[in-house]
Amino acid sequence: MTDMSIGRAVKRTEDLRFITGKGHYLDDFSRPHQTYAAFVRSPHAHAEIKKINKTKALKVPGVVAVLTGDELAADKIGTLICGWVIKGKDGSPHKAPPHPALATKKVRYVGDHVAVVIGETLDAAKDGAEAVEVEYRTLPAAVDTASAHKPGQPQLHAEAPNNLCYDWEIGDRAKVDAAFSGAAHAVKLQFVNNRLVPNAIEPRAALADYDTGSGEFTLYTTSQNPHVARLVLSAFIGIAPEHKLRVIAPDVGGGFGSKIFIYAEETVALWAARKIGRPVKWTAERSESFVSDAHGRDHVTTAELATDKDGKFLAMRVNTVANLGAYLSTFASAVPTYLYATLLAGQYKTPLIYCDVQGVFTNTTPVDAYRGAGRPEATYVVERLVEEMAAKLKIAPDELRRRNFVQANEFPYTTPVIHQYDCGDFQRAQREALRVADVAGFAQRKADAKKRGKLRGLGYSSYIEACGIAPSAAVGSLGGGVGLWESATIRFNPTGNVSIHVGTHSHGQSHQTTFAQVVADRLGVPFESVEIVEGDTARTPFGMGTYGSRSAAVGLSAVSKAADKIVEKGKKIAGHLLEAAPQDIEFRDGKFRVMGTDKEVGIAQVAFAAYVPHNYPKDLEPGFEETAFYDPLNFSFPAGTHVAEVEIDPETGTTEIVNYSAVDDFGTIINPMIVEGQVHGGIVQGVGQALLEGAVYDADGQLASGSYMDYTMPRADNVPSFKVETIVVPSPLNPLGVKGCGEAGAIAAPAAVMNAVHDALRAVGVDKVEMPATPHRVWSAIRNAKKKAAK
Amino acid sequence: MYEFEYQKPKTLAAAADVLKKKKDAKLMAGGMTLIPTLKLRLAKLSHVVDLAGMKDLVGIKATKAGVTIGAMTTHGAVAASAAVKKAIPALAHLADGIGDPAVRNRGTIGGSISNNDPAADYPAGLVGLGATVVTTQRKIPADKFFLGMFETALKRGEIVKAVEFPIPKRAAYMKFPNPASRYAIVGVFVAETADGVRVAVTGAGGCVFRVPEMEAALAKKFAPESVVGVSIPTDGLNEDIHASAEYRAHLVTVMAKRAVAAAIGG
Amino acid sequence: MDVNVSLTVNGKKVTGKAEPRTLLVQFLRETLGLTGTHVGCDTSQCGACVVHIDGVSVKSCTILAVQCEGKKVTTIEGLAKDGKLHPMQQAFHENHGLQCGFCTPGMIMSAVDLAKRNPKPSETEVREWLEGNICRCTGYHNIVKAIMAGAQASHDLKG
Numbered sequence A: 001m002t003d004m005s006i007g008r009a010v011k012r013t014e015d016l017r018f019i020t021g022k023g024h025y026l027d028d029f030s031r032p033h034q035t036y037a038a039f040v041r042s043p044h045a046h047a048e049i050k051k052i053n054k055t056k057a058l059k060v061p062g063v064v065a066v067l068t069g070d071e072l073a074a075d076k077i078g079t080l081i082c083g084w085v086i087k088g089k090d091g092s093p094h095k096a097p098p099h100p101a102l103a104t105k106k107v108r109y110v111g112d113h114v115a116v117v118i119g120e121t122l123d124a125a126k127d128g129a130e131a132v133e134v135e136y137r138t139l140p141a142a143v144d145t146a147s148a149h150k151p152g153q154p155q156l157h158a159e160a161p162n163n164l165c166y167d168w169e170i171g172d173r174a175k176v177d178a179a180f181s182g183a184a185h186a187v188k189l190q191f192v193n194n195r196l197v198p199n200a201i202e203p204r205a206a207l208a209d210y211d212t213g214s215g216e217f218t219l220y221t222t223s224q225n226p227h228v229a230r231l232v233l234s235a236f237i238g239i240a241p242e243h244k245l246r247v248i249a250p251d252v253g254g255g256f257g258s259k260i261f262i263y264a265e266e267t268v269a270l271w272a273a274r275k276i277g278r279p280v281k282w283t284a285e286r287s288e289s290f291v292s293d294a295h296g297r298d299h300v301t302t303a304e305l306a307t308d309k310d311g312k313f314l315a316m317r318v319n320t321v322a323n324l325g326a327y328l329s330t331f332a333s334a335v336p337t338y339l340y341a342t343l344l345a346g347q348y349k350t351p352l353i354y355c356d357v358q359g360v361f362t363n364t365t366p367v368d369a370y371r372g373a374g375r376p377e378a379t380y381v382v383e384r385l386v387e388e389m390a391a392k393l394k395i396a397p398d399e400l401r402r403r404n405f406v407q408a409n410e411f412p413y414t415t416p417v418i419h420q421y422d423c424g425d426f427q428r429a430q431r432e433a434l435r436v437a438d439v440a441g442f443a444q445r446k447a448d449a450k451k452r453g454k455l456r457g458l459g460y461s462s463y464i465e466a467c468g469i470a471p472s473a474a475v476g477s478l479g480g481g482v483g484l485w486e487s488a489t490i491r492f493n494p495t496g497n498v499s500i501h502v503g504t505h506s507h508g509q510s511h512q513t514t515f516a517q518v519v520a521d522r523l524g525v526p527f528e529s530v531e532i533v534e535g536d537t538a539r540t541p542f543g544m545g546t547y548g549s550r551s552a553a554v555g556l557s558a559v560s561k562a563a564d565k566i567v568e569k570g571k572k573i574a575g576h577l578l579e580a581a582p583q584d585i586e587f588r589d590g591k592f593r594v595m596g597t598d599k600e601v602g603i604a605q606v607a608f609a610a611y612v613p614h615n616y617p618k619d620l621e622p623g624f625e626e627t628a629f630y631d632p633l634n635f636s637f638p639a640g641t642h643v644a645e646v647e648i649d650p651e652t653g654t655t656e657i658v659n660y661s662a663v664d665d666f667g668t669i670i671n672p673m674i675v676e677g678q679v680h681g682g683i684v685q686g687v688g689q690a691l692l693e694g695a696v697y698d699a700d701g702q703l704a705s706g707s708y709m710d711y712t713m714p715r716a717d718n719v720p721s722f723k724v725e726t727i728v729v730p731s732p733l734n735p736l737g738v739k740g741c742g743e744a745g746a747i748a749a750p751a752a753v754m755n756a757v758h759d760a761l762r763a764v765g766v767d768k769v770e771m772p773a774t775p776h777r778v779w780s781a782i783r784n785a786k787k788k789a790a791k
Numbered sequence B: 001m002y003e004f005e006y007q008k009p010k011t012l013a014a015a016a017d018v019l020k021k022k023k024d025a026k027l028m029a030g031g032m033t034l035i036p037t038l039k040l041r042l043a044k045l046s047h048v049v050d051l052a053g054m055k056d057l058v059g060i061k062a063t064k065a066g067v068t069i070g071a072m073t074t075h076g077a078v079a080a081s082a083a084v085k086k087a088i089p090a091l092a093h094l095a096d097g098i099g100d101p102a103v104r105n106r107g108t109i110g111g112s113i114s115n116n117d118p119a120a121d122y123p124a125g126l127v128g129l130g131a132t133v134v135t136t137q138r139k140i141p142a143d144k145f146f147l148g149m150f151e152t153a154l155k156r157g158e159i160v161k162a163v164e165f166p167i168p169k170r171a172a173y174m175k176f177p178n179p180a181s182r183y184a185i186v187g188v189f190v191a192e193t194a195d196g197v198r199v200a201v202t203g204a205g206g207c208v209f210r211v212p213e214m215e216a217a218l219a220k221k222f223a224p225e226s227v228v229g230v231s232i233p234t235d236g237l238n239e240d241i242h243a244s245a246e247y248r249a250h251l252v253t254v255m256a257k258r259a260v261a262a263a264i265g266g
Numbered sequence C: 001m002d003v004n005v006s007l008t009v010n011g012k013k014v015t016g017k018a019e020p021r022t023l024l025v026q027f028l029r030e031t032l033g034l035t036g037t038h039v040g041c042d043t044s045q046c047g048a049c050v051v052h053i054d055g056v057s058v059k060s061c062t063i064l065a066v067q068c069e070g071k072k073v074t075t076i077e078g079l080a081k082d083g084k085l086h087p088m089q090q091a092f093h094e095n096h097g098l099q100c101g102f103c104t105p106g107m108i109m110s111a112v113d114l115a116k117r118n119p120k121p122s123e124t125e126v127r128e129w130l131e132g133n134i135c136r137c138t139g140y141h142n143i144v145k146a147i148m149a150g151a152q153a154s155h156d157l158k159g
């Protein structure tokens, strides 16, 4: 064990370049002779394109080319894809209408891509884009989530009657209905899970280069998964054969899901680069990001919970209409189905669960995975129901939870909605959370607040998430089009330092530090001598990328497996050097030793011998490099309890978060400092959803919250400091026992905060406030409750 | 941004001359409104006339009678000014609540009032204190300066030189910020001055306005409870995704009450 | 249309061509190759672009390069002196005040300005100061910690 070992709060090695301004984000790259792309975007939510006239644009000084969807189609560039096919109640596959990178006949949301203008300078491209004349015939728009699939709505796609992408279900409806009819108690809630705009602070960007000599494409792009981007761009969109396309994702300034997907812009940039024979660069402006980055959430849900007379959960029934936007984005279909409804058991032994989901198209920006992806929505359903049931039964909400928790000795536990939880200790996490949050002192704090004219409330969120996506066989059986394993190559260099080439990608997750900690620990090499290589398809083995809190549980498992292989091979080499049989060699702390003797050789010497094999076993290949692929056996199941405490100013409706405590079980912790940082960030995104953020479309499909002037980003003064602790129940299913920590905060926080808000407002007769619980909404709810009481 | 020519004249006369001759020329002070507008291509100008060269437009002068703030004085300078803090702490507080530190380091009082954004803070301060705007051509009382949404009494080529604030007996400004932009959803400036009580409201309507009913009630008794019963009509108030007219009307009363309490307390 | 702009950047006198409409951030990034200053929005709100002009924090996306004629500009690249990190940079590292790092240059430049004015800012003061600096990754918790520590360390250094 060293100061750099697993479990230590090692300071990040990536910091130095970022704090000195020496990072390399996408917009920092340039290629000689490069051009700039500006997109002509639809100002209408729904319209027919009657005519596109390029003449004026082509006359703008500095405009190099104006390209449209017809030309894209003529060049046989395919449409953007969705990689997961959902089968509906009737067994039919979901409807996936064509999603062209540049629209041809119709535009279907504000911001939809109509044409691209390539200019010598960005200003020239923008001037050109303004000069492109597009004649539209506007059509009525379907915008509202709840009603999009109802009769009489404007239709987006001929392929999807009633704007229905799928009508999907999970669970046994008849049994659930029966349980409800016999139940002692039931609660029913209706709510919206608000649409969010991801807003990574680095805007998406792409720089495409085509080498006419070699026929090779290079795409620099803001991607969480460069190999997936390459695969989709080659196999499905047909830009280039896979071996002729190199995708580089350098330092990426945050993703949160929004940089998983393969978008129109990078597709068009690649195509245009070949067409004009020069590099093409595009960097989103924030207002473009607002309309063109895939949004998150956007559900309208009716949810019911039934219990027996003692509050034991009997059944849950949920209906959700999920807005998918105008087209199916890369993983859009799976988010409100398999990533959502399979988590509706939460931490509880609810024996029967039924959920059906209507995925609908609307004239809005496509919706896809955003931090948590389906699991925050599920947690919100479960935890709001539990809290309301507790209020109804007049049982303390923590007590009601305890009555229904899966007990620590009941794992593995199979839920009625597919998942098998491998391990956990929900009671313990809750117990610790009650302590950390000083729940015992809450009544006093509430009374004090009342004296100051404030309403104080406390809310819990006992969440569970399925992370570490994912066992490929499971994904495949549910309609996923890819395997979700991960890869790692460990390459010892002859001088004894180590390069780790992995298929994941760090855009804030600190892989350079945590992966090095694991390798240094496992192989007994100095932490400083380990380098992590990511984000370049030419330098890394094929890997699926970083999202769904998978880099530790899946990616590090691959690293760990590769380390095993290195040790295996090292034993053979060492055996030869030490004149012993490999099976008599043990490896510890970076040294191969003949068991029971003091004969030993360091791993660096073994590496040197492997590359300078002057004295080397005959039957062994030279070189000291091993690759491993790891396909997880199951998801991992991080879980915990978060407690939010709020104070509401009833005069203005302003909610202040006064305390926020979290106790999470992420399994083995590689680096507690980094884990805490992930939790903090997630919590604030969750607080953002609960109190601040919401994408608002008007009835015509214009995005009314299309900039930071109207979309409320959480700022430092919106939140307090947090109390974050962990308990450790290692996952038995992967080599390191890790579970994943990237999304917990975003998953738990909305429910915790909203339960606290409802708890506070119950005192003044308010039974419902939607997210985001803005001052205006809270004030209106209080006023309406007062009016009702006066009647 | 569209192309434009940049000029940095040395005198106000020279600046005024450009504005008169070039129809699409505009002054630039701190640029905190002008540049964002240009960046989003919401305006196309022939000339940008930078006032930064005119040092005599910068500075704060305090006398017994009042405080004079040069047009090019930044929000940050007003907020940090010991003289302003002493004479009219409410005004320093108002300036300290405009935007963020980097905006306050550039944005100016002259630019803010000339722009007259309906959600800007300074208009409430000027009207609430009964200030006078000094231009290259005349002196304009605040009550006559702010005419409507983004509209002022300034004529073409007329440049704000300074603002003269009389010193009130007591005053306070309470702002309820827009959660996203942090401009005012409602801001209420209350002042007890030599000429009576003034209550000025920004953010709620198309332009800053006074609330005579509150002024009358406060003239009788300068106490928070005096305004509690006074509510303003919702007609003509702004409505947007952040606040309905009703909510704004309600907030005017609440912020007025809190401003009075703060004025008494501090 | 291009005009010459001369200014001092990180202690060095530089002259470059710029259009009147060229923003300082474009001039820094494209003409001078100082890409540490970032652009995160188009409404002057995110603060990824904060630099110092004559010692005070300014959003380099909301000032023209020509306005900086004759001025002293300090960017994140100019903060470390003689290979030694500025105490605020060190504090961000020590306190894990960054994740993706994109907001970080602006955060640090903004924090240095605060520390100059207020060597012992309270948590509330730090949080209010950061109104114009948006971070999507860290939840601000560690940024606030870093700035409080960094302000103290900057102060101690000066003695």
Ligand SMILES: Cc1cc2nc3c(=O)[nH]c(=O)nc-3n(C[C@H](O)[C@H](O)[C@H](O)COP(=O)(O)OP(=O)(O)OC[C@H]3O[C@@H](n4cnc5c(N)ncnc54)[C@H](O)[C@@H]3O)c2cc1C
Binding pocket: B026, B027, B028, B029, B030, B031, B032, B033, B034, B035, B036, B051, B071, B072, B097, B098, B099, B100, B103, B106, B107, B108, B109, B110, B111, B112, B114, B115, B117, B119, B120, B121, B122, B154, B158, B159, B160, B161, B181, B182, B183, B184, C043, C044, C045
């Ligand atoms: C992120 C951000 C947040 C902000 N938050 C707030 C806020 O909370 N509250 C608030 O009130 N404001 C806010 N503002 C606006 C800010 O206060 C601006 O500084 C102000 O509105 C304009 O001042 P300026 O000096 O920057 O003027 P400029 O942008 O340079 O000019 C604005 C207009 O005034 C004209 N003008 C400038 N000076 C003169 C003069 N002397 N005589 C005649 N005309 C002149 C210009 O021609 C232009 O039309 C914010 C701005 C930003 C970017």
Ligand code: FES
Binding pocket: C038, C039, C040, C041, C042, C043, C044, C045, C046, C047, C048, C049, C050, C059, C060, C061, C062
């Ligand atoms: S880039 Fe966002 S404030 Fe300058």
Ligand code: FES
Binding pocket: A201, A253, A254, A508, C097, C098, C099, C100, C101, C102, C103, C104, C134, C135, C136, C137, C138
């Ligand atoms: S560290 Fe990523 S935006 Fe702040």
